[in-house]
Amino acid sequence: MSDRVIDLVKANWDVLLEKHGKSLYAMRIEDIYSLVAPKPMILYTPLAEMKIHALVKESTIEISWHGLVEKINDMTYLITDILMYPQTCTAATVTTDDEKYTNWLHSQPDEIFNKIRYQGHSHVRMGVMPSGVDLNYYRDMIKNLKKDDFYLFEIRNKTNEMNIRLYQNNDIPEWFVNRELQTTIAINGTPSDVYAQRIMSEFIQKKEYPKPPLEDKLNKAPKTIKGKKGDIKL
Numbered sequence: 001m002s003d004r005v006i007d008l009v010k011a012n013w014d015v016l017l018e019k020h021g022k023s024l025y026a027m028r029i030e031d032i033y034s035l036v037a038p039k040p041m042i043l044y045t046p047l048a049e050m051k052i053h054a055l056v057k058e059s060t061i062e063i064s065w066h067g068l069v070e071k072i073n074d075m076t077y078l079i080t081d082i083l084m085y086p087q088t089c090t091a092a093t094v095t096t097d098d099e100k101y102t103n104w105l106h107s108q109p110d111e112i113f114n115k116i117r118y119q120g121h122s123h124v125r126m127g128v129m130p131s132g133v134d135l136n137y138y139r140d141m142i143k144n145l146k147k148d149d150f151y152l153f154e155i156r157n158k159t160n161e162m163n164i165r166l167y168q169n170n171d172i173p174e175w176f177v178n179r180e181l182q183t184t185i186a187i188n189g190t191p192s193d194v195y196a197q198r199i200m201s202e203f204i205q206k207k208e209y210p211k212p213p214l215e216d217k218l219n220k221a222p223k224t225i226k227g228k229k230g231d232i233k234l
C-alpha cells in the first residue's frame, strides 16, 4: 500500500473520526482514503465534449473512441480532442480488429500518438459502470504504463451519465485511482464556471438603485393602527 495513502489518512484521522464516528473502524483504508483524497480535475475542450456527445447520441450500438490529453499537472488533465479508430461493433460489445487498429495507431503523427491517453466507449442506454470485460481491457491498457504515465477511461450513455477513471503510474494499486474525479468543460483552457464568473465580473456592471434612507421609511410608516377599541398609537 502506498505510503502517501496512509499518510493522508493519518493526517486527517481526527477530522474523519469527528465526522464519521466509529463507522470508520469498519471501513477499508481505500474507502477512508477516498473521503479525504484530493479529486483530480478532468477538463474537456468544448470540441471534445461536443464530439463525445454527438457520437453517443447518434449511435444505437456501443462504440469506442480515443482522446488526446494534455497533463496540466498531477491534478488537472485536459482532453483536447476525440478520434475514432477502426473497430467492430455489435449492440453491446466493441472489439478492435487488431491489425487495422495497430495500423491506424501507428499512422498517427508523433504529436498525436503521444497524446492518445484516453479511451472512451458508449454504453448506449445502459448504466455506466464498467463491466468485467471493460476492467480487463483497462488493466491490459495500463499494464505498460511507465512511472508518471497516466491513462483516462470513460463510459458514457445517452443520458450523458459518465464514469471516468484516471490511472496514474503503474505502481499504484487500482483502487487508488478509482477515486472520485471532478469533470467540467474548459473554455480557452479555463474551467467553464471560472470562465463565466470572470467574464461576467469583467463586463457586467450591476446597477444599484439608491435606496431611500431608513428615516424616510420610518416617517412614512403609519403612526397608528386600528384596534378593536379605537386607534392604537405606535
Ligand SMILES: [Zn+2]
Residues within 6 Å of the ligand: 121, 122, 123, 130, 131, 134, 155
Ligand atoms: Zn463497457
